[in-house]
Amino acid sequence: MRKYLVGGNWKCNGNMAFAKSFPAEVLNNLKFNPSKVDVVVAPTALHIPTVQGVVGNNVQVATQNLSLTGDGAYTGELSTHMITDMGIKWTLTGHSERRTLFGESDADVAKKTKIALDAGMGVLACIGELKEEREGGITKQVNERQLNAIREQCDDWSNIVIAYEPVWAIGTGLTATPEIAQETHAEIREWLGKNVSKEAAASVRILYGGSVSDANAADLIQKEDIDAFLVGGASL
Numbered sequence: 444m445r446k447y448l449v450g451g452n453w454k455c456n457g458n459m460a461f462a463k464s465f466p467a468e469v470l471n472n473l474k475f476n477p478s479k480v481d482v483v484v485a486p487t488a489l490h491i492p493t494v495q496g497v498v499g500n501n502v503q504v505a506t507q508n509l510s511l512t513g514d515g516a517y518t519g520e521l522s523t524h525m526i527t528d529m530g531i532k533w534t535l536t537g538h539s540e541r542r543t544l545f546g547e548s549d550a551d552v553a554k555k556t557k558i559a560l561d562a563g564m565g566v567l568a569c570i571g572e573l574k575e576e577r578e579g580g581i582t583k584q585v586n587e588r589q590l591n592a593i594r595e596q597c598d599d600w601s602n603i604v605i606a607y608e609p610v611w612a613i614g615t616g617l618t619a620t621p622e623i624a625q626e627t628h629a630e631i632r633e634w635l636g637k638n639v640s641k642e643a644a645a646s647v648r649i650l651y652g653g654s655v656s657d658a659n660a661a662d663l664i665q666k667e668d669i670d671a672f673l674v675g676g677a678s679l
């Protein structure tokens with residue numbers, strides 16, 4: 444049985460007051476069994492120390508991104524050395540906003556995933572197709588292209604969680620139906636079995652993301668290959 448993981452991606456939102464009050468008033472009052480569900484929130488890097496100072500042990504903190512560089516003359520960057528030194532054990536990689544708005548290639552995402560794994564971090568590696576790719580019937584190829592890039596860099600998938608986030612569903616209010624999401628999750632699991640290992644296919648968690656909210660989560664979680672969610676807007 445795979446442990447559920449629910450991630451909250453705050454994107455570029457929030458301020459100091461929110462970073463204090465939201466963990467205190469909402470996250471610390473969540474009712475869940477931490478042996479059955481990992482809960483991970485990804486505030487902006489600036490707000491992470493504030494969140495860490497307030498949030499209880501049952502909620503873990505992630506960065507939304509990390510640098511391809513180490514420490515040094517890399518203005519504006521955020522090395523895994525600094526991230527792990529802050530006690531942060533998780534990061535997102537490959538969020539579609541990083542890919543589409545900031546030009547991250549499949550290879551960049553794969554390298555970042557490898558750098559994070561090498562630093563001992565868990566990675567929520569995001570993949571997913573654009574609207575025109577789904578409409579063009581190439582969803583499977585797109586996801587496999589993104590997964591293959593990660594596979595080229597990473598042998599050990601035990602600390603990778605895949606977040607399948609169809610880009611057309613992110614922040615749009617359009618959610619994949621449970622059937623559509625399950626079909627793609629099953630394809631991803633099959634890809635894991637063929638390209639990583641049988642163990643990885645059985646144990647790697649595959650989250651669904653894309654306009655998940657209290658209105659659709661209960662139906663989506665019924666599906667056997669959906670191991671919970673990466674949530675943007677509704678996590679705030």
Ligand code: PEP
Nearest residue numbers: 613614652653654675676
């Ligand atoms: C996300 O940012 O990863 C996401 C899925 O956003 P939303 O839930 O707002 O669609």
